Amino acid sequence: MAVRVGVLGATGAVGQRLIQLLDPHPKFELAALTASDSSAGKTYRQAAKWRVDSPIPADVAEMTVQATEPDAIPNDIDLLFSSLPSSVGAAVEPGFCEAGYVVSSNSSNGRMDDDVPLVIPEINAEHLDLLEVQRDERGWDGALIKNPNCSTITFVPTLAALTEFGLEKVHVSTLQAVSGAGYDGVSSMEIIDNAIPYIGSEEDKLETESRKLLGEFDGASLTHNDVAVSASCNRIPTIDGHLENVWVETEAELDAAAAAEAMEAFPSLDLHSSPDPLIHVFDEPDRPQPRMDRTVGGGMAIAAGGMQETPFGLQYNCLAHNTIRGAAGASVLNGELLAENGYL
Structure with missing residues (x-):
């Protein structure tokens, strides 16, 4: 039996990508769409x-958009995917959880809350059990799970593959696509023939979310990993695909060949949207590249390459499609994990 799902904030950029991924999904049935009050009552088209x-899916185009409030959603919806702006998500997501809905959210609000699992399924699926703590503490019948920021998702899987060497320090410099800012986020006059060496709050997200994702859950509380992470974030004029330059210092000796082997061997999961392999390692020194490699693994894999030893530790590059793996696809994959583990 298909899992009936809905999308909160369905008209935005990530909401549209969610619809693109959910409409043909073999286990999810898209049954509800919400947006702002000005869109409620209209067809999605x-x-x-x-x-x-x-193309916009024909069946979705004729669906009626509902207001973003629990009373407007059919009570037979099993799972909601949220792509709301963080300020809106902070205001309304708890109300859906109180009303009994399970919410897989891409919004940044609440990601660092102690009782909210921040999950990349292939990396820390065991953190999902933090939902038991969440339900006990908040008295919710529903639940709230978050996926990380798009730039965090790009490099954390590569770090997870290297934890066996003892992570000590990580430096990351990002080259982030304009789609990460939303359709109206960066004007053409700002970004064409330019690069912007600052993205508000992005550095903090990489530095804190990565440590939570790599942390240990003991069944009652989550301890963050003690690796030191320093980030510098840059916006560049590519459409999709976040490219990141990473330097890693480890306790044990780590060379390029061993790092490549560890990343290539890092296991994926038997979930519909999880790619195999999770990390695609390029031998070529000039790969990965956004235009060439952002759709590797259907846009759900992480691409890595350019590995070399430096005086500052191992250096390599990694890349992910920021609106697929880094946003909508990450939420869908978390939904699949919720279903697989009986949380719906």
Whole structure:
């Protein structure tokens, strides 16, 4: 039996990507869409300015958009995917959870809350059990799970593959695509023939979310990993695909060949949206590249390459499609993990 799902914030860029991924999904049935009050009551075709690189699904186009409130959602929905702006998510997501809905959210609000699991399924699926603590503490029948920031998702899987060498220090410099800022986020006059060496709050997200993702859950509380992470974030004029330069210092000796082997061997999961391999390692020194490699693994894999030893530790590059693996696809994958583990 298909899992009936809905999308909160369905008309935005990530909401549209969610619809693109959910409409053909073999286990999820898209049954509800919400947006702002100005869109409620319209068909989705009328409400959304469709910008995804495939046609709007015909059945979705004629669905009626609902208001983003629990009373507007059918009570037979098993799972909600949230792509709301963080300020809106902070205001309304708890109300859906109180009403009994399970929410897999891409919004940044609440990611660092002690009782909210921040999950990349292939990396820390065991953190999902933090939902038991969440339900006990908050008295919710529903639940809230978060996926990390798109830039965090890009490099943390590569770090997870290297934990056996004892992570001590990580430095990361990001080259982030304009789609990460949303359709209206960066004007053409700002970004064409330019690079912007600052993205508000992004550095903090990489530095804190990574340590939570790599932390240990003992069944009652989560201890963050003590690796030191320093980030510098840059916006560049590519459409999709966050490219990141990473330097890693480890307790044990780590050379390029051993790092490549560890990343190539890092296991994936038997979930519909999880790619195999999770990390695609390139031998070529000039790969990965956003235009060439952002859709590796259907846009759900991490690409890595350019590995070399330096005086500052192992250096390598990694890349992920920021609106697929880094946003909508990450939420869908978390939904699959929730279903697999009986949380719906």
